[in-house]
Amino acid sequence: MIDTKVLREKILDLAMRGKLVPQDPNDEPASELLKRIKAEKEELIKQKKIKRDKNETEIFKGDDGLHYEKFADGTVNPLLTTLDFPDNWLPIKLSQILRVSSGKSLKRTQLTEDGNVPVYGAHGIMGSYSEGFIEKGTLLIGRVGFYAGSIMRTKEFSWVTDNSLIVSSSSVVNSNFLELSLKHLNLGSLTSQTAQPVISGQKIYSQIIFLPPVNEQTKIVDSYNELISKVNTIEKEQEQLKQLATQLKQKVLDVAMQGKLVPQDSNDEPASVLLEKIRAEKQRLYEEGKIKKKDLVETELVKDGDNAYYQKLPDSWEIVPLKNIVNYRIGKTPNTKNKNYWTNHEGFPWISIADMGKDKYIGRTTRKITNKAVEEVFKGIVSPKGTLIMSFKLSIGKTNLLGKNSVHNEAIISIFPYWDNNNVLRNYLYLVLPIISNSGETISAIKGKTLNSKKIDVLPIPLPTIREQQEINTKVMLFLRILEIIS
Incomplete structure (x- = not known):
């Protein structure tokens, strides 16, 4: 699979370094563009539409071919930048080509569902209002919160709150090129380090972009848009392929659980022998003394004729409740306010559903707990490496194997088959439990976002012979590896 996010970033980086389109020596140099920018700015000052910046600096190219910045007090410093750019491009401070102003505050009580004007916050539309003041296509910069520094445009006549900054730019500069330049700057990195990130106009003004000739600006925007359109197509096709892969996986597992994936062998010991x-x-x-007497009591399944898993199975198979063939343990979450239980350093792996992914084994976890938490909260009882775990709340039916000794939260169970030769049954359950636990046709009619213990107990497991379990595991895992490669 192509990482389209990285691809987008690479295309933008090439565009902003003058490597997306060829240079044209006949283009008017950006230095001439700067003259027009200065003339436009002087006219705005003359019309009293903007004020002269007493601290404005000037960037110029020295006789040595390097660029320097001259400050209002006459101090001259070399322009420090790691970005290479073509000779006919010009470094320029944003203060020379744009101004930002805050939107107007709007109380949430003023937002309506039937307003005819969209309301923009720090990152896109947050509601509607009965009036607006910003034209369609206006460039905005998120000012406050998680999306501070994000770049967007109004899609129609809009109201903009004070959570965003409104950009007005020089008419001499291609607005779409400016938008790409702002995105390339990653303005979010300039936010204040407070509980509520905020970006100021002054920090934006001090940033430097590299300005190509006017004709090249247009060519870059056109080329960028064309390439991004192709990336969008790739992204769409990859998503379709991913959906198809999911459907194929589901189909293969369905076929496997119906006894149709591998051939039958009359010499196999039937699953009834495995149950004994x-x-x-x-x-x-x-x-x-390792299990309780209640664990010996077997659960009976009430066979529902409409249940897909009670269709005709091979005679050597059995349908059994999960409780009859495994023991399982629900996890715990140590008190998150107890600093003695959690650590940012080397600690004991604590697994949440967020740590459960597409890989078969879980190695790293987002959070770790201390040995003190292991002893006091988990009483020293941990799930050993290789244990099968399954989520049963919120995201139901995620399965993984532990890559190391671990513990987990209360939305996950550790599953221990009572009798298992070379982990064959464990691996079979790893494959089929995601289907069984999410099926609306199970005898418990499992739906919604949570399974309780009773519903987990009666999950109906189609149990093949040991030989068939092994072959199903091998064939399905091979198929999944192929799917991973092509999708």
């Missing part, structure tokens, strides 16, 4: 081995193992564990 599981019962014998449970009895042994009970006698050793």
Whole structure:
């Protein structure tokens, strides 16, 4: 799969370095463009539409071919930049080509559902209002919050709140090129380091962009838009491929759980023999005090003729409740306010649903807990490396295997098959539980966002012979690897 986010960033970077379109020696140099910018600015000052900036600096090219910045007090410093740009481009401060002003505050109570004017906040439309004051296509910069520094345009006549800055720019500069330049600057990195990030006009004004000749600005915008259009197409096709891969995976697992993926063999021990081995193992564990008497009691499934998993299966298979073949343990979350339980350094892996991904094994976790939390909250009981885990709240049916000894939160269970030769049953459950736990046709009619213990207990597992489990695991994992490559 192509990382389209990285591709977009690369195209923008090439555009802003003059590497997206060829240079034309016949183009008017950007230095002439600067003269027109200064003339336009002087006219605006003369008309008293803007004030003269007493601290304005001037960027110029020295005899040595390098660029320098001259300050109001006469001080001259070399222009420090790591960005290379063509000789006929010109470095220029944003203060020379744009002005920003804050939008107008609007109380949430003033927002309406039936207003005819969209209201823009820090990142796009947040509601509607009965009037507006900003024209369609106006460039905005998010001013406050998570989206401070984000760049957008109004799509129609709009109201803009004080969470955004309104950009007015020189008519001499291509507005679309300016938009790309602002995005390339990553203005979000300029926000104040406070609880509520804020970006100021002064920080924006001090930024430097590199201005090509007018004709090249237009060519760059056109070329950029053409390439981004192709990226959008790639993105759309990849999403379609991803959806198809998901459907194919679902179909393959459905076929596997119906006993149609691998051939039957009359010499196989039927699944009923496996169940007897599981019962014998449970009895042994009970006698050793490792499980309770209630764990010996088997759950009966009420067979529903409409249930997809009670359609004709091979005679050697069985349909069994999950509780009858596995023991499982629900996780915990240590008190998040107790600093003695959590650590940013080396600690014990604590898994949340956010850590559960497409990879089979979980190695890293977002958060870690201390040994003190392991002992006091989990009583020293951890899930060993290789344990099968499954989410049963919010995101139901995510499965992973542990890459190392770990603990997890209360939305996840650790699953331990009672009898399992070479983890064959564990690996089979890893594949089928996402389907079973999310099926609206299970005998518990499992729907919604949460499974309780009773619903987990009666998840109906189509149980093949051990040999078929092994072959299903091998074939499905091979198929998933192929899908991963092509999607």
